[in-house]
Amino acid sequence: MSKVQLWDGLGFNEARRVDKRGHHDFFWAVVENNCVALALVLPDGANRVLPLPQIKSLDIRYRKLGARDALFLALRDQEQIELFASLCMDIVSAGEQGETPSDALDRTVRRTLRWHHLLRGGSSERLSxxxxxxxxxxxxxxxxxxxxxxxxxxxxxxxxxxxxxxxxxxxxxxxxxxxxxxxxxxxxxxxxxxxxxxxxxxxxxxxxxxxxxxxxxxxxxxxxxxxxxxxxxxxxxxxxxxxxxxxxxxxxxxxxxxxxxxxxxxxxxxxxxxxxxxxxxxxxxxxxxxxxxxxxxxxxxxxxxxxxxxxxxxxxxxxxxxxx
Known part of the structure; x- marks a missing residue:
């Protein structure tokens, strides 16, 4: 499947589980203005909300997925969908390593932070x-x-x-x-x-x-x-x-x-x-x-x-x- 097909068939406010056999509740979703998104359903009774990075071209925030709270990463610039798909799959891979839903959330936000700093521009030259x-x-x-x-x-x-x-x-x-x-x-x-x-x-x-x-x-x-x-x-x-x-x-x-x-x-x-x-x-x-x-x-x-x-x-x- 092409990366851009990950959201195929989804309309506004619709979502599809990333992996039916996955340990955690990651979903492909579509939000306002037909923006594609990745969502992670939060643990029931989650009592802490992790601070989120601000990344150009992305809308990262907490919102509802159906009746449940979730973390959403939505792409504002649709021309970047290939890069966004790669980012999402890497984040899902990191989150799936979490032993608990709370750990998955921690790993998801941490990996997003890493992408944040990479996208801000890291050095291409290896340290001497x-x-x-x-x-x-x-x-x-x-x-x-x-x-x-x-x-x-x-x-x-x-x-x-x-x-x-x-x-x-x-x-x-x-x-x-x-x-x-x-x-x-x-x-x-x-x-x-x-x-x-x-x-x-x-x-x-x-x-x-x-x-x-x-x-x-x-x-x-x-x-x-x-x-x-x-x-x-x-x-x-x-x-x-x-x-x-x-x-x-x-x-x-x-x-x-x-x-x-x-x-x-x-x-x-x-x-x-x-x-x-x-x-x-x-x-x-x-x-x-x-x-x-x-x-x-x-x-x-x-x-x-x-x-x-x-x-x-x-x-x-x-x-x-x-x-x-």
Whole structure:
């Protein structure tokens, strides 16, 4: 059957079950203005309504299918019916993996969110080796924050993908993250004057991760590492998951890219408190100086090292300050 035939024979306000043997109640439907749609009947007595993305050319909302509540994805632009059919079948495939009707709804909305970010335009270029290494360093910190302060606060703190002044910004604490080859010269590259600059009302930390290439079967691919974090947010709130999807896309990572040619091992993490005396270029830089980039020798930072237990304490304090 052609994709455009999925809605054949249906008139306004009519629906047909996608798969009679399916586990969940997905329907092909036709709504106002002869717009084709996909509908998922909601669980009886559903007590929460998940927030929905806004996608150009689509009308996504809750409405009635007969006497029952349902989630509808309707296509406004009929010229896009082939793409819409592919989107719908992918969403149904994801939703059918849900063990319960509520889980099917979660998976349906989450997959729709993924399409939302893909349709907004992901990078077609695969991340370079150094971009992969940098993303892995930030993912390690994100996982650490999830453990200490929870997924919601952790993902809200991640600012690097959207060009924040610091990679992570918490209440009273900012962190700049660098990843380096463990055997390389002990230094890190600072790509702007702001990266190590003071922040009013917050302490600044530099976190350096050793991230090294490995030979199979050692290590994991970038996609494997991303999947670990994906699995964390898969069971978080929909808001946190949506933010994770948005920020991951902003890094340039694309699930369709093949990263199987390189595997990675995450080594030690070293933290430094950036304060008076730390080796950095002071602000403000002289008038007319632009695009400041420099390297910091890690040996010169030894006096500013922060033990892991103290770093965890500082992170935990950012949430306790909010709670009080």
């Amino acid at each position: 080796v150094e971009e992969q290494r940098g993303l892995l360093g930030e993912l390690q910190v994100l996982q650490l924050l999830c453990t200490v302060i929870g997924e919601e606060a952790a993902i809200e703190a991640w600012r690097g993908p959207e060009d924040g002044a610091k990679d992570f910004e918490l209440n009273g604490m900012c962190m700049e993250v660098k990843a380096r080859r463990g055997a390389s010269k002990p230094q890190v590259q600072i790509s702007s004057a702001d990266q190590l600059a003071d922040v009013a009302g917050a302490e600044v930390f530099l976190l350096v991760h050793d991230v090294d290439a490995a030979i199979k079967p050692e290590g994991m691919t970038l996609s494997d590492h991303v999947q670990v974090v994906e699995d964390i947010f898969k069971f978080a709130s929909l808001t946190a998951y949506g933010t994770w999807e948005r920020l991951l896309t902003a890094t340039g990572f694309d699930w369709s890219h093949d990263f199987s040619d390189r595997r990675w091992i995450i080594g030690k993490r070293t933290a430094f408190r950036v304060e008076d005396g730390f080796p950095r270029i002071p602000l403000p830089v002289p008038m007319g100086v632009l695009n400041v980039k420099y390297a910091v020798a890690l040996d010169a930072c030894a006096a500013f090292t922060v033990e892991d237990k103290d770093l965890l304490t500082e992170i935990a304090k950012t949430q306790s300050a909010i709670d009080t």
